[in-house]
Amino acid sequence: MKVILIEPRGFCRGVQRALDKLDAALKSGQKIYALNEIVHNKTIIADYLKKGVVFVRDIQNVPPQSRIVFSAHGVPPEIYRQAQARDLKIIDAVCPLVKKVHREVLEFTKKNIPIIYIGHKNHEEVSGVYGEAPQNITIVENLDDIPRLPRGQRRYAVLTQTTLSAEDTQKIIAELKKSFSLIEPAQKDICYATSARQAAVRQTAPQVDAVIVIGSRNSSNSVRLKETAEAAGARAYLVDSYKELPPEIKQYKTIGLTSGASAPEYLVQECYAFCLA
Numbered sequence: 001m002k003v004i005l006i007e008p009r010g011f012c013r014g015v016q017r018a019l020d021k022l023d024a025a026l027k028s029g030q031k032i033y034a035l036n037e038i039v040h041n042k043t044i045i046a047d048y049l050k051k052g053v054v055f056v057r058d059i060q061n062v063p064p065q066s067r068i069v070f071s072a073h074g075v076p077p078e079i080y081r082q083a084q085a086r087d088l089k090i091i092d093a094v095c096p097l098v099k100k101v102h103r104e105v106l107e108f109t110k111k112n113i114p115i116i117y118i119g120h121k122n123h124e125e126v127s128g129v130y131g132e133a134p135q136n137i138t139i140v141e142n143l144d145d146i147p148r149l150p151r152g153q154r155r156y157a158v159l160t161q162t163t164l165s166a167e168d169t170q171k172i173i174a175e176l177k178k179s180f181s182l183i184e185p186a187q188k189d190i191c192y193a194t195s196a197r198q199a200a201v202r203q204t205a206p207q208v209d210a211v212i213v214i215g216s217r218n219s220s221n222s223v224r225l226k227e228t229a230e231a232a233g234a235r236a237y238l239v240d241s242y243k244e245l246p247p248e249i250k251q252y253k254t255i256g257l258t259s260g261a262s263a264p265e266y267l268v269q270e271c272y273a274f275c276l277a
Contacts, residue, residue: 018094075124142168221260
């Protein structure tokens with residue numbers, strides 16, 4: 001078997017920054033709480049649980065005056081207010097690119113310009129951005145949502161979740177342009193690391209029999225890598241580690257191997273060794 005290690009892959013700057021913040025907080029020796037998963041990766045979360053980090057879904061479950069980490073995906077402003085009301089010490093690990101989208105929402109809302117936000121409704125990043133101005137944002141997940149937009153409104157600002165498929169987003173924006181005048185419809189909100197990893201998979205997929213993506217199933221950018229490989233004509237597998245690979249993987253002659261932006265490199269190397277064994 002030949003295994004092609006696809007580059008770039010793995011940690012983006014936002015993920016590394018978030019983990020560095022959490023590691024620094026742990027050095028204090030104090031109990032650390034984290035609201036939601038610091039990043040979407042099963043292995044990383046398991047490691048931090050062993051180190052004593054307490055992950056919570058509701059900030060009301062954090063004792064007053066405790067230290068709390070906000071994840072890379074961001075939170076709505078209401079969560080900051082609740083944290084302050086409980087006198088919590090906030091360790092802000094939100095990705096700077098996600099924060100940029102939050103600021104853009106506020107700028108357009110201040111100008112009374114309605115926003116179309118392209119993203120997945122149940123994702124934490126989307127919930128955080130939407131919470132900035134729910135009265136001014138309409139979430140569009142896919143092409144099917146476009147006909148439901150108010151036809152009386154002709155002008156929208158367009159913002160996007162940072163971990164979307166670049167190709168799918170282009171299709172949605174192209175369709176929106178048929179009916180609406182758009183402000184800043186570029187994909188500037190999609191993280192460069194996300195786009196670069198998708199482009200690398202798109203280029204490699206036609207050269208291999210299958211693509212393995214190391215990443216968790218709740219990781220949006222990892223799921224997009226799998227979809228990108230499949231769209232390019234390759235069989236694709238999204239797994240947390242080589243242990244989840246099916247026996248059929250050994251039947252392929254050539255495999256492309258990559259990882260999502262929140263997957264540790266050592267998991268890639270373990271998978272690489274397994275495939276060549």
